[in-house]
Amino acid sequence: MKIGLNLNTLNIGENMRTFLLLFLLFLSCAAPKASLLRYSETVYPAKPEDCAVEVVNEIKADDFLLIGQVKVTQDVGYSQDKVLKELKRGCCLMGGDALMNIKQQFTDSSNPLMPVIWIADVIKMKSVGN
Secondary structure, rough: OOOOOOOOOOOOOOEEEHHHHHHHHHHHOOOOEEEEEOOOOOOOOOOOOOOOOOOOOOOHHHHHEEEEEEEHHHEEOOOHHHHHHHHHHHHHHOOOEEEEEEEEEEEOOOOOOOEEEEEEEEEEEEEOOO
16 A cells, blocks of 8 residues: 655645655654664573673684674764664664674665665673673
């Protein structure tokens, strides 16, 4: 089912029509949201959304458990700081301790206006609460 909205047919004033257009534009520019993919059969309790999350580049395989993956889509206008904050928030929601293997996946590298998907592995440190 396709739902459309024609603001010209609404019986409203020009100011209200402008407000609605700006409001719809605002909704389309909302902050990025993380999608979570759990690998582990163990469900770890979520941490507060602003928990401390480490970003690690190198770690011995014996020191962590890979518990999932978090993805965030970076649309035009989103800073990398906002994306990283959302990746970390997703890690906290999964009960993870750190992110590793952060990668970018370009949806269309020839078009700078196309969104970029950021992907990171969520890990649980074996020395922390295990």
